[in-house]
Amino acid sequence: MEAAKVLSHSKTAPFGFSIVSNKVSLRPFNKHFRADVLANRPKSISFQFNCTHGNPFSSVPKPARKRADLLPPLSCSISSNASTESQNPVLEFFRSLSLDSIKATLLQLTPIKVVKWSGLLCIIIAATKWTMNMLFSPFFWMYFSWTWLFWPWLVAIALAVYGLYCFQRHLLGEANIFEQLTIVTSVFTWLTLVPPGHFNGYLEGWPFVFFFVYHYFFFFNVSIRKRLYGDFYARPHDPKWDINVPTMSRLLFSAGVMVGHWLAAFEGPELHLIPGGWSNLGIWALIITTLLMQYNATLYLAKYSENVVEPSAVVQFGPYRWVRHPIYSSTMLLFVTYCIALRAPLSLLFIVAVCLLYYKQKAEMEEALMVETFGQSYTDYASKVKFKLIPFVY
Incomplete structure (x- = not known):
């Protein structure tokens, strides 16, 4: 069948339908107009009508169809050829680089800037030269390998320095939880790990055990706060209950405890010569006794206290039935067990002598405050429990 052309009216240019077989194409009659449209429009749109019900101009009668079936399906495809090129900053710099820009930059330099950049360049060159000479020197690697023999000292010293920094922040009231933990860890490292490691050249056995036992022991009061209040923070309290001995006494006590631990590491045999097995059962019993004594003493004191550190009654239960200051006694027992x-x-x-001298002074100050607060009640308790720190001894 020959193609039939049907004119379609438009505001811009006439368009025509070219119906060949079952396909209908839409295109402008004017070729110049078509070329101009294709050159100017950014996107190309093509429509294709698929006439599945045959040629509408055919004289052969077709069966009647519904009105919706007379509309052929429409397919539309849109494509764009627009693309953007990514700009490279390095290429842009070299493109903008010219003799005039270099001259303008040099004219802006002042003598001070010249001296500053020259000095910086000299330092960079000298540092690079020194680094390369050191890395290619065999003596450097020989000496560097020796430092691995002393690396625990480097770690311990670094931890001590950082612990002192955290302690300074603690005195100012600015230390967070991590910094407070660092203070405790640095102290226990120099008490339990560094002395035996120095005198033996290695670490094994009991120093590691006591390193963790010391942490657990001195964090009992924090766990009591968690049990009573639901958090780890101390509550405001009357400062009169902060029993503070003179600063010199505290410094001497701290130094005495440190010296005692170093003397123990020096006096004792080498770590691999300390027997193990059932011979250490008594030591484990002492450790458990110390932990239970500290925990129960702190817990009973907290139950009869406001904000843990302000006693509201004279505690006469638990470890307080045997000694009047079981918290101090458990601390001394911990050092003895070590x-x-x-x-x-x-x-x-x-260590026992150091602890007795210090805790005797602190216990006397505390008992004077208890007598002032509770009067006859505490006097009766003191007459009933005669021992301050060591049962049946003192």
Whole structure:
């Protein structure tokens, strides 16, 4: 069948339908107009009508169809050839680089800037030269390998320096929880790990055990706060209950405890010579006794106290039935257990003497405050429980 052309009216240019077989194409009659449209429009749109019901101009009668079936399906495809090129800053810099821009930059330099940049360039060159000479020197690598023999000292010293920094922030009231934990960890490292590591050249056995036991022991009061209040923070309280001995006494006590631990590491045998097995059962019993004594003493005191540190009554239960200051006694027992574990009897006697001198002074100040607060009630308790720190001894 020949193609039939039907004119269609438009405001811009006439368009025509070219119907060949079952396909209908829409195109302008004017070729110049078509070329102009294709050159100017950014997108190309093509429409295709698929006439599945045959040629509408055919004389062959077709069966009647619904009105909706007379509309052929429309398919539309849109394509765009527009693309953007990514700009490279390096290429842009070299493109903008010219002799005039270099001259303008040089004219803006002042003598001070010249001296500054020249000095910086000299430092960079000297540092690069020194680094390269050091890296290619065999003696450097030989000396560097020796430092691995002393790396625990480097770690311990770095931890101590950072611990002192955190302690300074703690005195100012600015230390967070991590910094407070760092203070405790640095102290316990220099008490339990560094001395035996220095005198033995290695670490094994009891020093590691007591490193963790010390942490657990001195964090009991924090766990009591968590149990009573639901958090770890101390509550405001009357400052009169902060029993503070003179600063010199505290410094001497701290130094004495440190010296006692170093003496124990020096006095005791080498770590691999300390027997194990059932012979250490008594030491484990002392550790458990110390932990239970500290925990129960703190817990009973907290139950009869406001804000944990302000006693509201005279506590006469738990460890307070045997000694009047079980918290101090448990601390002293912990140090004694450490000396027993390292087989250092002379160091044990030294630490006991240091603790007795310090805690005796602190206990007297505390008992005077208790008598002032509770009067006859505490006097009766003191007459009933005669021992301050050591049951049946003192």
